[in-house]
Amino acid sequence: MAIDAQRGMIPSLFSLILVLALFCAGIGIAAAANPIISITPSPKTVCVGDDFDVYIEVNPNGNTLQMAQVDLTFNSSLVSLTHSDGGMFDTFIAGTESGNTVTDITGLDAGVSTTGNLAVLHMHANSAGTFTLDLSGATAGTATETLTPTVNDGTVTIEVCNMDDPPQPRITSPANGDAVSGTVPVTAVDDSGEDDIAYALFEYYNDTNCNCAADDGNAWVEIGNDTDGTDGWSAEWNTTLIPDCCHLIRVTMVDGIGQNGTDEINVVVSNHAPVPNITAPGDGDVLNRSVVISVTDESSGFGAGIAYTRFEYYNDTNCNCAADDGNTWVEIGNDTDGTDGWSAEWDTLIDGVAEVPNGCYMLRATMVDMHGRTGTDEINVELSNPDFCLDLKAGWNLVSIPKRINGSDAAVDVFSLTAGESCMHYDGCADGWLSNGAVHVVPCQGYWVYKIADETVCMYFDPGTGSVNPPTENLCTGWNMIGHIDTNLMPVDDGTNADFGSITTLEGKFAQIWQWTPDDGWECYPLGGFAFMTPGQGYWILMTDNATMYGTL
Missing domain, CATH: 2.60.40.10 (Immunoglobulins)
Known part of the structure; x- marks a missing residue:
């Protein structure tokens, strides 16, 4: 619709025609009324979705026009101008459309004097509303003069007319x-x-x-x-x-x-199931005591957040790295907060005593995401725990061991004594103290152990193959140092045959038992301080008679 080149020629052509006419006539021409350029019909009403036409009408109003030109403005959000056609003039130039404006809509002719259409505007109604077809910049010319037409704008109303139902x-x-x-x-x-x-x-x-x-x-x-x-x-x-x-x-x-x-x-x-990877311990590691099991999710970043991670162990009795022994998976822990990583602590020793038998084990981590998708990872480890451990604190500790030790029973070895550390045992029958190298650590006895720093010492028990005699200790009237005889808690005296007094044969032969711990200090039985004998704890006992104390195999 661009007409820039043509438009540049129009004033020159029109001026030349006018000068030649005046020169040849040699006389003045009487002025006629100005032409009228209008939008017709106006007002016009159409329906949303309609294709419709409006016209730019030119009334020469007594003039013989050789040229007419006008600009048009419309509401491009309500209506689209699809194209334009000419009418009364032999030559029609549709003009240049930009947004909501068309400039230089032009007609050229040798001369027209009857009312007709400069342009037929073909339009499409997009949305409901009313807008103005605004004419501006109008000009017209005869062979002798340039005229300024009167313009009449038009209005178009677009209505919602008998429309069908909208999509559902x-x-x-x-x-x-x-x-x-x-x-x-x-x-x-x-x-x-x-x-x-x-x-x-x-x-x-x-x-x-x-x-x-x-x-x-x-x-x-x-x-x-x-x-x-x-x-x-x-x-x-x-x-x-x-x-x-x-x-x-x-x-x-x-x-x-x-x-x-x-x-x-x-x-x-939900496309991406968790991909757990146990990062610690390593596959094939030999473990003991307390172990932290850690796992990471190696699925893509598109995966849903992890809701929880469940940790389990399986006793692989035949050590073939397969859960085919008829045992069951046992839960170690269930981590529901991964802000510090996903992990669980597997404490294979409880209160210094082996909670889980030594042997081959499988460890499994099962991650569950927010959508319920799961992923697992398994590794194989070997558990090789000592039979018993003591947590010694810096300073003095009153301790004992519940069974015979496999290996050296020298105090310096059992308690891992170094320079500045010591072990002492009081022999109530001899009324004397033994210390360090003179002390052999055996069941039924109690020991004062001094450590410079916290340390855990562990030991293996003598399997006692073929042995039928439990350990014993002679106690004499008065104060004696003794130890607990089992790896489990045991009531001092609950009236059964399974309490400490009955098993050791000391029932009715003592008046008091005292224990000391770094946290609680001195506590006494039967004065309400404690009621159970604790594995690894040492005691002072006040005997009312001489007696032989029996331990356990």
């Missing part, structure tokens, strides 16, 4: 609340019954806070735009390219006259 889309797949993975067909139907859908736009939204509302500050992302519904309205959604999370799916259907409707559903994208 309904997403048929996936279902609301579904968990989806892989490439998913998203399908929809129009329940309006009009059968006039122009296209169906499918989109998704990352519902980060999973509240089924698009209020997270994210943007809707196009899945696909189906413009051919002959095989139904659908789009393929590749969910592997987006994070596992709650998502909204939206379809927007638009009909042939611009009416639209939407439908939304909520789904959970």
Whole structure:
């Protein structure tokens, strides 16, 4: 529609015609009334979706016109100008359209004197509303003069006239609340019954806070735009390219006259199961005492957050690295807070006593994400615990050992004594103290052990193959140092044959038992200080008679 080149020629051509006419005539020409340029018909009313015509009419008003020119302004949000045709002039130049303005709509002729149309404007009504077709910059010319036409603007009203029902889309797949993975067909139907859908736009939204509302500050992302519904309205959604999370799916259907409707559903994208990797201990490690088991999730960053990690062990009795021994998996711990990493502590010694038998074990970590997807990792380890451990504190400790030691029973070895440290035992029958190198650590005796720093000492018990005699200790009237005889807590005296007094044969032969710990100091039985004998604890006992104390095998 550009006419810049032509327009530049128009004034020169018109001026030349005018000068020649005046020169040849040699006389003045009587002035006629100005032409009239109008929008017709006006006002005009159409319906949304209509194609319609309006006219730029020129009334010469007694003049013989050789040229007419005008600019046009309209509301491009309500109406579209599809194209223009000429009318009364032999030569028609449609002008230049830019946004809502068309400049230099022009007609040229040897001479016209009857009313007609400079231009036929072919338009399409997009939306309801009223706007003005505004004419400006009008000019006209005869063979002898340039004229300034009177202009009459026009109005157009676009109404919603007998329109059909708008689209009523309904997403048929996936279902609301579904968990989806892989490439998913998203399908929809129009329940309006009009059968006039122009296209169906499918989109998704990352519902980060999973509240089924698009209020997270994210943007809707196009899945696909189906413009051919002959095989139904659908789009393929590749969910592997987006994070596992709650998502909204939206379809927007638009009909042939611009009416639209939407439908939304909520789904959970779940493609990426956790991939746990036990990072500590290492596969094949030999373990003892307390072990921290750590695991990381090595799935892609698209995976859903981990809800919890469960840690378990299995006693692989036949050491073939398979859970086929008929044993059961035993829970170690369940970590529900991964802010400091995913881990659990496997304490194979409880109160210094082996809680789990030595042997081959399998460790398993099971990660469960927010969508219920799981992943596991397993390793094989060997457990080689000492039979008993003592946690010695810096300073003095009153301790004992419950069974015969396998190996050296020298105090310097058992308690790992170094320079400045010591061990002492009081022999009540000899009424004397033994210390350091003179002390042999045996069941039924108690010991004062001085350590410079905290230290845990562990030992293995003599398996006692073929032995039928329990350890014994002679006690004499008065004060004696003794120790607990078992690896389990034992009541001092509960009236049964399984209490400390009965098993040691000391029942009725002592008046008091005292214990001392760094945390609680001195406590006395039967004055309410304690009621149970503790593994590894040493005691002072006040004997009322001489007696032989028996231990356990």
